[in-house]
Every structure is written in C-alpha cells, then in structure tokens.
Amino acid sequence: MEQVLVEEYRNETLECLHRGHICGVGPDGQVKYEVGDADFVAFLRSAGKPFQAIPGVRAGIKEAYELTDQEIAIMTASHRGESFHLETLSHLMDHTGLEQSNLVCAESYPMHRGSREQIIRNQGHEQRVYHNCSGKHFGVLSYCKLMGYPLEGYEDPGHPVQQEIVETLSMMAELPADQIARGTDGCGLPVFALPLKHIARAYLKLSCPELIEDEKTREAVQKITAAMHAHPEMVSGTNRICTTLMEDTNIIAKGGFKGIYGFSLRQEQLGFAFKIVDGSDEEWAHIVVSILEQIGYANQQTIHRIRERFPSAIRNDAGKIVGHTKEVFHL
Template identity: 50%
Template sequence: MESAVRLAEQYRGGQLENIHFGHICGVDERGGIIYRAGDPEWVAFMRSAAKPFQAIPAFIHGVPETYGFTDKEKAVMTASHRAEAYHVEALESMLSKIGVSEEQLICSHTYPLSPAARDELIIGDKPKRRIYHNCSGKHLGVLAWSKEKGYALEGYAEPEHPAQAEIMDIVSYLSDCSVESIQTGIDGCGLPVYALPLQNIARMYLKLACPDLIERPEVRGAASEVSRLMNDHYEMVSAPWFICSTLLRDPNIVAKGGAKGIYCFGLRKERIAFALKVLDGSEEAWPIIIASILEQIGYDNQATIDRMYALTPKELRNDSGQAVGENKAVFELHRNS
C-alpha cells in the first residue's frame, strides 16, 4: 500500500467520507511507460478486462463464420452483458447455431445484472438461467471454437484444456510476459483469470486499439475485428447505461473493465493506453478517474469526458436529488520524459 496514491475522494457536507487508493499506468506505442500514478508494476488480475483477448482465438479459427454469427453475437463474446432482452436474444441464437445446450455452460444460474431485467423475471416468477450470467457470451465463444476444433466440450474451463492453452498463448504474446511469469486464478464464472503488471495489461490494450503493432498476422486480424465490433456494437459489451458501453461510443477508444476495480482503455489516434486498479475494488470511482485521465492528457473529445462525469457527477446528490457533497479525482499523472 505504500506505493498507492489517492485516486478519488468523496466528500459529504464538506467532510471527507471515502478515499479510493490505487495505481495508474499509461504506455505509448513503443511499450514504454509515459504516464504513472502509483506503481505501474502493480500486479492485478484482469478479470473481465481479459474478455476481448479470450475471444481472439475464436476469431483466429474463423468460428464466427463457421456458425454464422451476426456482428452482435460476435460482440457479446467480449461482453460483461447485463442480460437485457437483446443480449438474451443473441445468446439464445448462439446456443442454437453452435448446437450446444445451456446446461453445458459452467457459469452459474443467476438473474441478470440489469436491475430492470432482473425485477421483471422475479415478478414473473421466472427462474435463473446460465445465459443470464454476464460471462455467458465468453463461455459460448470457447465452446464454439472447442467444438469447431474437435476439442472436448467437457472440461473446457480447465487450465489444461487446449482452448485455455490457446488463450494463455494470446495473453502471453500480447502482454510481453512469459507464460511462466503470468499468475493465474479462477474467475467468478469458472474460467482461468490472469494477473499481470499494469504496464503489461496497458500494452495489451494498446495493441487492441492499434493492431498494426501486432506482428503475427492472424492475431492482428482477429484483434482488429474484435476491437471494431466492440465499438460498432457497444451496447452488447455491457449496456448503454454502464461505463464500458458509454466509453465505446467513442470510436477512438477501446475499453473494458473487470471486477474488483480493474479498468483498461486504449486510444487509437494518440496511440497510448492505460490500465488502472482501484484497490478497494470500487467501480463507482471509475468514470471520474477516467475523465480526469482524459483531461490531464488533453484529450480532444469533450463529449466523451462529459459522458464520464454524467456517470459519476462531481456533485454528490442524495436519493431525493439534494446536493450533499462532491466527488473528486485527486491524482496527478506524472509524465516520464
């Protein structure tokens, strides 16, 4: 904790109430660290920020074409979806096209992350389903390419499974980390999850934003398609009222967050990328932190910055709409010369 910095603070009635500590790393197209706040070597689990990269092998193998996935169905493979009706429609279509049953997914039966979709199901006394899990698109992608390649469908989440070995190869290649140096764990959905230094995660997002930096042509083509889909169908990646889809409305930005405070984004025109970790795991502070990063680097799309402040306003209001305090990003990005 000694290396962590205050990223954001929340005040109520002029009194400091909450502090969000963490780390930020920004890299340029040469892979060097150009911006920092805290420790750019902080090791963090990528959680769902890994999803675009976990989808890449399926695109390398031509799986979307094999099964005739629409662009929206392709995009949901990268998603932490909210199980809105249009998400569920795409997921059910994928199940049918792949020819697998919902019970072959290992992610748990759950209700949607969308409050409105969840409440509608509960009021209607409808059961939980596996495809309502926010990671189900990722799981369907792994099952699809496992089936296409002739891999066993059972055990598709095990680290030793060929599909997971391919994902690890992609993570290692794009992060510039050896397989042996990447720490692994099990994510909430049951698939392997990867822990890397923030600077290496930022490099992955730089290459997602700028695929021309990727030497292997098959990976470059797949990464280019994945990043295009995330922008073209931003509503599939989370939901229009959540940060990921909101940032992806900007065609210059490719972005994805994960559980427990990890967030990453790359800027195409500027050819830089950032990875940040909020150490208390908070997602609430993400928008105001990202808005401050964009302001500090002189980002020229004010509409994107304004959309971040709309998600986490500077003015803190209570449930009745009364102004009761403020949210503040308090870090300074240090630029390496």
C-alpha cells in the first residue's frame, strides 16, 4: 500500500522514486490524514529519543544534577558533534560524574564535516562522546545513577531503566507494551517498532502534554520540549530539518535513521509520523513542508525557512543545478 511521496528528476528525466507512508492524527488520536498505510509498522530509531528521556526527567535528574536546558535537549539529540554539542556533553559529564567509559555506543568521529576534519587535523581520534547518540546514553545513565541502578548493562532490555522506557512509550503511544516490537539500535540500546498511527499519537502528546493523564509524565514532557524549543540546534545541528522546524515553537520534531520522522503541531493539535521505505532521509524536509502546506499551516515564515534551507533544486558537486525534487503525494 506504500505510495510515491517524492520524485527526483535529473534534467527533466525521472531518476528516483521515494515511496512511503504518512499518518496524521487529531486530538482524539484518530487518523485524520493518511497516505499509504497508517498501520505500517516502523522502528522509531532516533525519533524515539524524546520518549527515552522521559523517565529520567520525570524522576528528577534535571534538579538532582542541576542540569541546564542545553543538557536536557542533547539527551533527545542525534547531534552532529559540533563544538557547542561537545561543550554541552562535557558539562553534562561534569554535572553527573559520568565518563565516556560508561557508554556502550561505539567510538566515532563527529558527523559534522568541519568538526571531524578539525579533529583529524589536530591528530585527534575517535571517541564515544562523538557518537551522535551519546547524549541519549548519558541521559539514561544519569537516571540509572540517580535511582541506584547498575550502570553496567543499562543497554540490556531487561534492565529496569529499559523496562520503564518501553512502559512510558506504551503510555504515550496508546499501545500495549507487548505489542511493541523490539530490536537493537545502531548505538546499542533497545529500539522499538510500532504502527505509524501510534507514533503520531505519541508525538501529538509531546506538543499537547495536556493530553497526558499522568501528572509527573506531563511535567517531564513539558520540561523536555521546553528545552528542545529553547535550544533546537542541540537536537540535531546547524540548519538541519529538526532544528529548522523547532525554531517555530509550535512544532516538536525528531527524525530517526532509515527514513522515519515524527512531528506535531500544538495549536492545530495534530501529530504526524511518516516512513520512507527505502530508508532515505534526504526527503524529510520536502515531505514535512508539503504536509504543512497541504494542511494550510498558518506560519508562512516556517514554510519559507524550510523551502529556503532545503530547496527543490538538485545541484552537482560544483554547485550547478542539474535537476529537481518534487513532492507528489496528497493527504
């Protein structure tokens, strides 16, 4: 049931098709918009990070370790390893007493090209803190330390913190925990798969926490999303689509590897999730902006900013326009 979402043309000849599924839900959690199959099951990957941060913030890690909003925001991040990311991670380690050696994610170089090149020029080496998921890991470990849980094995699905994460996701997504499929993410932590309509419901509650019945969870979500809005660059990086969207305080957004994306709109009380089935993420911005345009989103500045930073023109390595991208789906 997947449908073509985006076409790519080189000159005027069709070169690539990107198929997928889109689901949008309203305040009652029911499907309001659908392209393809709203019941398509997709792994959340890094789009799950805001939910993985909830147990720790709910338990009081922000207050216990005197964490800043930057440090909370980077717990939801797929950071690029830019200088401000690394500075925040350093402060996070100082405040919590955690070290890189506590992390199970692999050593790597920053994903941000300039930062990576600078480290290599300075004869630096791969480190766990450079991994784009390190903020999430420090968030989970901070919670373990606060609760007295063992730090070793925090990645094990049977660890108390992982059990609480899946229970929290179950509540936010309105899906029984035993119906959430499990796997192992690239960073080593458990990752969860569920239908797009339930991902959209969970994202709706990030923008509309008043829909969350549990008071402590509601307060934690408010702290997390406030930090993401205050420091959107922490959640991804300079001029990334997540950053661009959350410069608009009406929107919460987070993408994940292999083409999954979730975002929600507070004033409109809408939650969206979509999956590009070939796993590409280059089309995220084009799909999001087309959704916003099709629903008549009022903030034209946001739409203009997306179109400006993520133009439809395809350029070659020398910067010459050689083709274009076209959104072709209809909600």
